[in-house]
Amino acid sequence: MFTVRVRFAPSPTGALHIGGLRTALYNYLYARQQGGTFVLRSEDTDQKRYVPGAEEYILESLNWAGITPDEGPGIGGDYGPYRQSERRDTYRKYTQQLLDAGQAYYAFDTEAELEQRRADEKAAGNHTFRYDASTREGMRNSLSLGKEETQRLRDRNTPYVVRLRVDPGQTIHIRDIVRGDVAFQSEEVDDKVLMKADGLPTYHLANVVDDHLMEISHVIRGEEWLPSTALHVLLYRAFGWEKTMPEFAHLPLLLKPNGKGKLSKRDGEKLGIPVFALDFREAGFLPAATINFLAFLGWNPGTEQEIFSLPQLVEAFDLDRINKSGAQYDFEKARWYNQQYLIASADEELAPLVRQQFADHGQSITPAQATRIAGLLKERVHTLDEFYPQGRYLTERVGITDEKMARKKWKPEQRPAFEELRDRLAELPDWEASKIKAATVAFMKERGLSFGAVLPVLRLAVSGTTNGPDAFAILETVGQEETVARLGLGYDVMDSL
Numbered sequence: 001m002f003t004v005r006v007r008f009a010p011s012p013t014g015a016l017h018i019g020g021l022r023t024a025l026y027n028y029l030y031a032r033q034q035g036g037t038f039v040l041r042s043e044d045t046d047q048k049r050y051v052p053g054a055e056e057y058i059l060e061s062l063n064w065a066g067i068t069p070d071e072g073p074g075i076g077g078d079y080g081p082y083r084q085s086e087r088r089d090t091y092r093k094y095t096q097q098l099l100d101a102g103q104a105y106y107a108f109d110t111e112a113e114l115e116q117r118r119a120d121e122k123a124a125g126n127h128t129f130r131y132d133a134s135t136r137e138g139m140r141n142s143l144s145l146g147k148e149e150t151q152r153l154r155d156r157n158t159p160y161v162v163r164l165r166v167d168p169g170q171t172i173h174i175r176d177i178v179r180g181d182v183a184f185q186s187e188e189v190d191d192k193v194l195m196k197a198d199g200l201p202t203y204h205l206a207n208v209v210d211d212h213l214m215e216i217s218h219v220i221r222g223e224e225w226l227p228s229t230a231l232h233v234l235l236y237r238a239f240g241w242e243k244t245m246p247e248f249a250h251l252p253l254l255l256k257p258n259g260k261g262k263l264s265k266r267d268g269e270k271l272g273i274p275v276f277a278l279d280f281r282e283a284g285f286l287p288a289a290t291i292n293f294l295a296f297l298g299w300n301p302g303t304e305q306e307i308f309s310l311p312q313l314v315e316a317f318d319l320d321r322i323n324k325s326g327a328q329y330d331f332e333k334a335r336w337y338n339q340q341y342l343i344a345s346a347d348e349e350l351a352p353l354v355r356q357q358f359a360d361h362g363q364s365i366t367p368a369q370a371t372r373i374a375g376l377l378k379e380r381v382h383t384l385d386e387f388y389p390q391g392r393y394l395t396e397r398v399g400i401t402d403e404k405m406a407r408k409k410w411k412p413e414q415r416p417a418f419e420e421l422r423d424r425l426a427e428l429p430d431w432e433a434s435k436i437k438a439a440t441v442a443f444m445k446e447r448g449l450s451f452g453a454v455l456p457v458l459r460l461a462v463s464g465t466t467n468g469p470d471a472f473a474i475l476e477t478v479g480q481e482e483t484v485a486r487l488g489l490g491y492d493v494m495d496s497l
Contacts, residue, residue, distance in 0.1 A: 004036025005217050008062075008069070009207070011043045012054035015276040016061045017265065018329075019222060019254045022294045026251060027220050028067040029295070029317040036217070040072030041210060042083045045200045055083075061277035065287050066310055079214040084206045091201040094209050094239070095162050095194060103238035104194060106160045107131075107141040108153050132190045133168050162195035164204075164235065172230045177218075177249035177319045184230035192231055204228065208235040211246055219246045220319070226250045249319050252298045253326040263329050273331045284357075284383030285334070289341040293334045297327040307340055335382040342378045350374035357388045358395065365395050372477050376469040393463040394477050397486060400493050401464040409456040409466075410494035417447050418457060422487040431480040433472040440472070461490025 008024040010016060031038040040062070042055050055073060062068060071077025081087055098104035109117075114131075117139070121129040129135065136143055141163070142150040153160070170186035194205040201209075211219060229248055236245045254263040257271065268275035274283045280290045292308055300323070301308070301316045308316065342350065351370035358365045365373070373391050381390055392398060400406050421443050428439055444454055456466045462483055463474055475483045 003215075003217065004031060004034035005039060005215050006031050006036065006220055007039040007041050007211070007214065007216050009041040009043050009210075009221075010058055011046060011049070011203075012051060012058065013046065013049040014051050014054055014265075015278070016058045018275055018277060018280070018294065019263065020058075021061060021065060021277040022254065022297055023221060023251060024062055025065070025067055025291060025294055026299070026317075026319075026322070029314055030218065030220060030319060031070075032314040033317055037070045038067070039077070039079070039214060039216070040069035040075070040082065041214070042073050042085075043203060043206065045084045045203065045206055047085075047198075047200070057278070064278065064281055065291055067291070084201070084210065087206070087210070088199065088201075090213070091195065091206055091209060092199070095201070095205065098164070098194070098238055099162065101238070102165065104162050104164050105142045105191075106150055106154070107139065107163050107191075107193075108145075108158050108160045109140050110159075113140070130190045131163065132166060132187075136191060159197045161193045161197050163191040164194050164231070164238065166191050166231075166234060170234070172233050174229050174233060174248060176226070176229075177247060178252075178322045179226070179250060179324060182226070182229075184227075186230075186234065189231050189234060194235075204231055204235065208232050208239070208241075212236075212239070212241050212244065216246045218249065218319075220249045221251065223250045223253050249322065252323050254297060255326040255328045257329050257331060259326075259328045262326075271331075273329075280334075284385030285338050286341045286345075286384070289338040290334070292341070293337040297329065298323050307337075307344075339379075339382045342381065342384075345374075345378065347371045347375040347378070350378060353384050354387050357384055358392075361388050361392070363388070363392070363395055369395060369477075376473055376477060380469060390468075393465075393468075394474065397489075398464045400460055400490060400497075402460065402466060403497055405456065405466050406460050406494045407497050409453075409460065410497070412495055414453075415491055415495065417449070418487070418491060421454070422484055422491075425475075425480070425487070426484045428480065431476060433470065433476040436475050437472040457490075457494075458487070460494065462486045 006027040008027050010020050028038045030036070040059070044050055044055070059072070059074065069075055071079065071082065073082045095104065099106075118129045131139065138144070143165070145153070166186050166189050168187050172184040172186060174182045174184070176182055192204055193202050195201055229250075233242075233245065236242045255261065256263050256267055257273070263275060265275055267273065268279065274280045274285075281287075288310065291310060291313070295308065295313050295317075296306070299317070299321055302321060348371055351367055351374055354374045355365055355367065355370040358370070373387065373394055376394070377387055377391050381387055421440065424439055424443060425436065428435060440454065440458075444450065455471050458475070459466045459468065459471050462478055468474060478486070
């Protein structure tokens with residue numbers, strides 16, 4: 001019985017880019033839709049670029065996003081180990097298999113010799129030097145040196161790498177789910193290094209061996225890996241695994257917000273936008289909103305629907321509906337998605353998140369306060385980190401922040417009337433928004449004052465600005481005693497402006 005098994009195989013060389021998170025998401029969606037398995041594999045053979053803690057960051061990112069792997073480092077599974085650094089003996093075994101079959105060879109060229117050859121080729125007017133069938137005879141390798149010299153060098157522990165033997169005249173056809181039929185000629189592929197001098201495999205060898213041994217059915221990865229697929233197909237042929245080779249789907253690039261060029265890590269600092277997975281969490285995004293946004297960067301359901309829960313994405317996802325062209329990263333669209341999810345969330349559900357935002361700014365608020373603030377502001381904010389700056393006046397005195405509006409709306413000669421309103425509010429027996437409004441409206445009718453004359457003054461005195469949710473809901477949330485105190489202080493400040 002055919003079983004779908006997909007893998008997300010990042011290198012732990014730093015924080016997980018959102019392009020990587022999108023790749024993981026598409027793998028997860030396809031696995032869940034097909035009743036298959038989502039594997040996490042750590043491709044950590046490049047020890048020079050290895051960053052301690054990066055693997056933990058990747059797993060934390062996936063867990064935060066709700067796309068937890070079924071197998072992987074620290075998770076387990078029947079196809080482990082899932083760290084390539086723990087599979088060295090396996091790679092040596094399969095490298096030797098290629099050597100014994102004449103599909104690979106030893107190369108003893110030093111880095112200095114390779115650099116000199118590159119310089120010679122450049123001086124001769126050649127564009128680049130390629131280590132391939134046309135040049136390998138002039139290099140120091142087991143094909144040019146012969147068995148005896150090769151054995152002598154190995155006996156002397158001369159450093160070497162193992163290269164794939166790529167013979168010319170081969171056509172490499174790839175049926176890519178996203179891009180259709182793609183063809184390469186073997187002359188376009190050089191004799192890539194499979195095993196490095198330190199005994200660790202390169203990405204290419206480890207990738208193919210692991211995908212085969214882990215029975216990966218579909219390789220869903222970024223477009224930048226498409227040229228390497230020709231080499232991978234040649235490796236499958238060399239091993240005799242072509243019939244069990246996985247299907248390929250190469251995803252479109254994520255483009256900068258202006259659509260010009262690939263979104264890079266540097267764009268985050270330059271443009272002030274999140275480009276790493278957990279940057280979205282730090283910027284106040286909900287996981288579900290982030291996933292919904294990322295899903296549409298390269299895929300569409302073929303309908304007008306834009307809001308999808310994760311189960312809905314699983315049901316609607318189709319590899320055939322992945323776009324070929326690059327996907328422009330529209331941060332304002334990401335903020336829109338997050339706002340829709342905030343609005344749709346229950347106040348009680350948002351309350352712990354709102355409490356945390358206030359706590360991060362040194363403000364301790366009760367669950368009831370947090371619930372109230374969530375309800376008042378969730379339609380006015382785009383991200384969680386906007387709750388505190390837009391709602392801090394609900395729990396602390398901020399003074400009058402909009403002095404220009406205060407000077408415009410405050411009439412010192414009307415102070416006695418506003419003091420009377422303050423005193424009436426101080427005696428109100430039921431401190432509810434509807435009762436506060438009724439008392440205020442009654443006062444305005446008696447005094448012949450309009451909403452435009454009264455409400456801005458109340459807002460300015462209590463919250464410091466004329467912006468915000470319903471004025472009477474603000475007063476209810478601030479509380480009766482505190483509202484009365486702020487009104488008195490606010491009148492004094494506006495008198496002094």
